[in-house]
Amino acid sequence: MSPKRGDKLPTVWERPAHTKAKHDILVAYLQAWFAIMGHSNWDKKVAVFDWFAGPGVYANNEPGSPLLVLEALIDHGHFDRWSDTEFIFLFNEQDPARYHSLQEVVDSLPNRWSPWPANVTVGAENRTFSELAEELLANIKNGLIPTFAFIDPFGYKDAPIDLIKRLLQYDKAELFIYFDFNSVNRFAGKGAGVDHLFEALFGTDAFVHAPSSGRERGEFLHNLYEDQLRKVCSMAYVRSFGMVNSTGHIGNYLFFCTRNLQAFDRMKQAMWKLAPAGDYRFEDRLAGQPVLFGSADLDTGPLQAALASHFAGRTVLIDEVVNYVIADTPYHSGQVKVKTLKPMQAKGRISSPNQRKTGQFPAGTLVTFPQTTTD
Numbered sequence: 001m002s003p004k005r006g007d008k009l010p011t012v013w014e015r016p017a018h019t020k021a022k023h024d025i026l027v028a029y030l031q032a033w034f035a036i037m038g039h040s041n042w043d044k045k046v047a048v049f050d051w052f053a054g055p056g057v058y059a060n061n062e063p064g065s066p067l068l069v070l071e072a073l074i075d076h077g078h079f080d081r082w083s084d085t086e087f088i089f090l091f092n093e094q095d096p097a098r099y100h101s102l103q104e105v106v107d108s109l110p111n112r113w114s115p116w117p118a119n120v121t122v123g124a125e126n127r128t129f130s131e132l133a134e135e136l137l138a139n140i141k142n143g144l145i146p147t148f149a150f151i152d153p154f155g156y157k158d159a160p161i162d163l164i165k166r167l168l169q170y171d172k173a174e175l176f177i178y179f180d181f182n183s184v185n186r187f188a189g190k191g192a193g194v195d196h197l198f199e200a201l202f203g204t205d206a207f208v209h210a211p212s213s214g215r216e217r218g219e220f221l222h223n224l225y226e227d228q229l230r231k232v233c234s235m236a237y238v239r240s241f242g243m244v245n246s247t248g249h250i251g252n253y254l255f256f257c258t259r260n261l262q263a264f265d266r267m268k269q270a271m272w273k274l275a276p277a278g279d280y281r282f283e284d285r286l287a288g289q290p291v292l293f294g295s296a297d298l299d300t301g302p303l304q305a306a307l308a309s310h311f312a313g314r315t316v317l318i319d320e321v322v323n324y325v326i327a328d329t330p331y332h333s334g335q336v337k338v339k340t341l342k343p344m345q346a347k348g349r350i351s352s353p354n355q356r357k358t359g360q361f362p363a364g365t366l367v368t369f370p371q372t373t374t375d
């Protein structure tokens with residue numbers, strides 16, 4: 001075992017339940033992202049960086065993130081159609097023993113996919129995230145290509161927001177960060193020994209103003225990080241999803257960032273398609289209410305409340321409503337018309353001055369939200 005290892009886990013560890021849920025969402029989203037990139041007429045080279053890749057395998061032989069992101073591409077039903085696009089994968093792992101295990105997984109790839117696809121390149125590195133990312137940035141000559149960055153550290157060390165910002169300068173960059181938020185909550189602002197790490201993580205020292213305990217503390221730190229991702233990294237769309245365990249406790253957050261509204265919509269579609277995974281599932285909040293992904297019955301109550309409040313007293317085009325739903329709520333575009341506006345109209349919570357058929361909202365339909373609504 002490496003003497004430098006900060007966590008207490010062995011080289012290869014048992015896969016916890018929440019990791020399976022994390023992987024499911026990673027794969028579901030990447031399948032959609034590869035399809036957007038593969039069909040693009042402009043982007044002929046794209047990259048996936050798994051900066052904290054781990055050993056590539058779990059104790060009972062379950063695949064780690066490197067294998068899963070490759071499967072999301074190469075086993076995709078449309079992969080054959082994307083032969084003009086070059087896909088570059090880079091897996092990085094700092095711990096030498098875990099890197100060794102990762103390297104074995106990478107070496108075995110040509111057995112898993114034979115013949116190996118000519119348009120897919122895989123590299124593995126044994127560096128710290130900061131060292132490797134700085135080196136990559138220093139060597140970029142012709143600008144960055146569209147990138148999906150997966151940042152999956154243990155805890156809060158070595159994930160400086162300034163570095164993330166520089167890696168994501170290119171317009172078509174996406175970021176998926178999975179955080180053990182419990183440890184941020186426990187240690188942020190708790191002493192000179194660690195506070196420089198939090199300053200690098202948040203890109204500000206404002207975390208010292210977090211309430212000292214309770215739910216407010218977690219909310220403060222979570223909201224600060226989300227705001228910083230938006231501001232520091234100039235990400236137009238940032239959403240976080242809490243990983244809820246069977247006791248209703250959130251220990252981890254997944255933050256997703258993009259500048260592309262369509263990609264943002266796809267991310268949420270992927271979230272909603274998730275089957276509830278064992279003891280864990282993802283949650284978001286809207287209009288003061290929890291929104292649970294993957295539950296059998298779609299509850300658009302929180303979305304109805306948010307729309308009624310956001311558009312109160314206005315008549316707007318249906319496109320404006322759909323874009324608001326994508327940009328500012330946990331819901332996606334496919335849940336707006338039939339599942340949300342139709343029942344709102346049936347209850348008299350909206351009307352339309354130009355609708356041809358009640359309950360239908362084709363392009364050009366105007367939607368009127370009254371000044372005040374009753375539930």
Ligand SMILES: C[S@@+](CC[C@H](N)C(=O)[O-])C[C@H]1O[C@@H](n2cnc3c(N)ncnc32)[C@H](O)[C@@H]1O
Pocket residue numbers: 051052053054055056063064065066092093094095098127128129130152153154157158
């Ligand atoms: C949560 S695990 C990664 C799990 C993996 N992404 C997966 O889903 O299968 C975090 C990994 O980051 C590695 N690590 C810790 N600090 C690092 C650093 N500064 N740079 C790169 N890797 C680091 C750890 O050794 C560990 O294997």
